[in-house]
Amino acid sequence: MKVCTDATLFGAMAPVAGGEKVLDIGTGTGLLALMAAQLGAGNTTAVELNRATFEEARINFGNSPWAEDIHAVHADIRDYAAYTNERFDLIISNPPFFERHSKSPDDLRNLARHTDELPYAELLHCAEQLLAANGKLYLLLPVMAVQQVQKEAEELELFLYRKINLKGYERNTAKVAALLFSRIATGFQETTLTIYRSDRVYSKDAEGFLSPFLLRFAPRTRTA
Template identity: 45%
Template sequence: MRNSYFQFKQFRVEQDKCAMKVCTDSCVFGAYVAVAGAQRILDIGTGTGLLSLMVAQRSHASIDAVEINKEAQQQAHENFAISPWAKRLQLHPMSLQEFAKQAPPAYDVLLSNPPFFLSSLKSPDAARNTARHTGELLFEDILAFAQQHLTAQGKLYLLLPPAEAAVFASLAKASDLYLAEVLQVFTYHGGKCIRHIQTYTFGHRGAPDVKDFYIREEDKTTYTAQFAELLREYYLAF
């Protein structure tokens, strides 16, 4: 039986109420996002609050988190409250569209592990569908928000499967946001690429810097040195 929580070195993520649990690729994402010097960060679709907590550990920023699902809202609220950074974490229990209407400030970093699988079949679990599909949060909504509320030198980070990442990159160009970096995440050496971590900025016109990241060695069990180094500040195993 899966634990009702995930324990990190400096915080715990309770996840019994949330459809989408802590997963390895999200942890890679949270550890990868560059937040040094950021003053304001927005986590779009925070779920358990995992990404907000991870970036709070590595920054001094004020962090806003938006979440539409009521169970996830309660979970994130609880996780923020028991964390060492509760005073810097603010949950907004609403959709991104509603949040945008409240005249939010400009952000140095926007990050999201948004609903995905644009063309895949819906699962029978309604909560999981909301978390994994684009029914509640469209890529266009994220881009429209970034156009209005990302600072000129700010960065938008997305975690998506490769096919959906390509769709987002195509849409982003129309919003004057350009793909600057791609981290291709592989399950193991010799395995398939499961996710792209994309970094978008205003004004970048060159080809993106593309790098590969492997979670496990070819034995499919041993964590790579690359993974251990990235997650050293978070995982109890390192």
């Protein structure tokens, strides 16, 4: 599946502290788990429901420098939450979008882009079960879903304390937002990050986050 810029930027901004235990819910092909490992996570568990996608993620992890630090689990997160005793310092998820949107014909993309398989309320319930006492929940959501998810999270005593709106260009309105929740109600901060400053040229803010992860920013090797 094609990796979108929103998801890559979301992963690059993940608030990973060195040595933390991280859980990636719905890892897909493993992008966010790999980025968390690169950011310094001590151990990352990546849970994926779809068998074919899980196998792809497992191969990606095995071919990475962090093969020893990422554990792939083929499971429904609801089942995993019910049987595991693990608790995580940071839970990340780029959950399916478009809860009431019309379906697409491709089954794999359909599963990846719709919340029928895992409604937001159930995702939040699983996260609450799996989150350590001082843990953080980090989600990428459509802006139109934020109010609903914030309300459902508060019912589980998970409180939104940071919202970063992501928009393509300065002239655009934000369609997605990166959200941070914790068990402690603190002050709320909202900011907006513009991804591009001109036609497909990253803004300085976006480049700052993305440069460690994208080959286009890698130093060029001089040839003789």
